[in-house]
Amino acid sequence: MRVQYLVQALCLLKAVEAQSPKDEFDAICSSEPSQDGDLKTLDNGYKFQYVCKHTGNSANAIEPTLTAETIDECAEHCASRDDCKGSAWVHNFQSCQLFTSAEDLQSRRTGIFLRRDVPVPDPEPLSPKAQFEAVCDDHDGDFVTLDNGEKFKYVCRQAGVAANLIEPALEADTIEECAALCATNEKCKGSTWIHSFGSCQLYTNGDEYQPRRAAVFLRREVQSADCTHIESDLKDCEASETALKESETALNEKVDLLQEDIRSCLEYKEQLEDTRADLEEKLEKCNDCEKEKADLQQQLIQAQKCEAENGYITELNQQLEQFHKDAATSAQQLQQCNNNAATGAQQLQQCRSDAVTNTQQLQKCKTDSTTTSQQLQQCQDDSTKSAQQLQTCQTQLQKCKTDAATSAQLPQVKDCRYGGSDQIIKIGNRTFKQKCPVTLAKNRMPLSRVVRPGLTKPECLLICALDSTCVSVYYVGGTATTGECQLQSRNIESMLARSSAAYGDRDWAFVPA
Secondary structure: OHHHHHHHHHHHHHHHHOOOHHHHHHHHHOOOOOOOOOEEEOOOOOEEEEEEEEEEOHHHEEEEEEEOOOHHHHHHHHHOOOOOOEEEEEOOOOEEEEEOOOOOEEEEEEEEEEEEOOOOOOOOOOOHHHHHHHHHHHOOOOEEEOOOOOEEEEEEEEEEOHHHEEEEEEEOOOHHHHHHHHHOOOOOOEEEEEOOOOEEEEEOOOOOEEEEEEEEEEEEOOOOOOOHHHHHHHHHHHHHHHHHHHHHHHHHHHHHHHHHHHHHHHHHHHHHHHHHHHHHHHHHHOOOOHHHHHHHHHHHHHHHHHHHHHHHHHHHHHHHHHHHHHHHHHHHHHHHHHHHHHHHHHHHHHHHHHHHHHHHHHHHHHHHHHHHHHHHHHHHHHHHHHHHHHHHHHHHHHHHHHHHHHOOOOOOOOOHHHOOOOOEEEEOOEEEEEEEEEEOOHHHOOEEEEEOOOOOHHHHHHHHHOOOOOOEEEEOOOOOOOOOEEEEOOOOHHHOEEOOHHHOOOEEEEEEO
């Protein structure tokens, strides 16, 4: 009888392990929290949404009705057809109905509608100006992190300082592209994106910038070592190790109970075998007594039933062997977890070592900063020498003007605020038209040559008039290079843009009249 109870218990255990269709339905729609409205993704990438206690409209049904023991099997039926927009699984019939529409639904108490997930198309990309407005209206001063982990800060309507420039200027359609260009250059500490030109200029200093209306300065942030993910992995591994040990303890307890049951069954088997031997001996002695013989035969039948029960004992032995195998597998998993913990500890040590290296690199950066200051002093000394050379050049220019006085005189140039714009100026056989105030990026100019700062507008115009290769002149009046005379090889009138009145008379241009 003990064997019969044990067999019944094993059968009950298998029944509990096998989840019925109703159990699957209840786990989704009746459990807390409910999965109604949740999205699920199958192994083949197919996504669908649970809509509990609903089915599709019969007018949209795709015949014939299919069978599906599980809800995932019903979802796979729909995934195999392009015209299927959803399927309904009814658990009490284990049926699966496909539909061409996922919107026209009807109530059904035992059904789950599986709405096929349709990908949403990506939005149209923003124009450069729209990108600029989106950043500077709502995110000025915010930080953005690139895919490679580099972090930048938005500084709106600012541009880097020319002294920190990294030549040449680059092209970037988006503000993210400009940040990525800086991230690929070790010397770059910040970049300027000008949306009106789609240009990106890199700089060696991220803390110096100046106002510019159409620009965004992207200051590169210093990255620090982050070891939190390794510590988190170690904690997860320790928690898994604890859970694995608890599972191993529970498994050992089950094995002990089964071994005790098997010992009891074996003892009962020995008793039955002894009884069988006694009955067979009595049967031999009572061949002449039919009634006693019949009783003994009945007892023999009972003994044969015991043989059948031995089969159950064999099955229990097989299950015990399987439990031992599971225990061995758990031990291997525990060893693997320990190995993973050791690897995580090594990675944590490496991360700390990297942090020390970063500290050393920071110290080197400070040393390099001192060297840069020394180089700046040298640059200032060179600037003094250049000023002396400029004085010499001006002296020579004065002599040149004296020599050229017979062929041309310095023209009279009106102020922009008093009718200077569009003034016609004639020098010798050359005629020019003044345009002011204007602006033009230097990297877009057809430069012939540049005469360094220190000239007046009439002097600059006279130099162009005497130079056969000069067609137009751009005179800088409002930046650090005030008085720079930029001779152009082509007519630049169509390339000019009006400068804001707020800046006053900043830059001038003289083009052929």
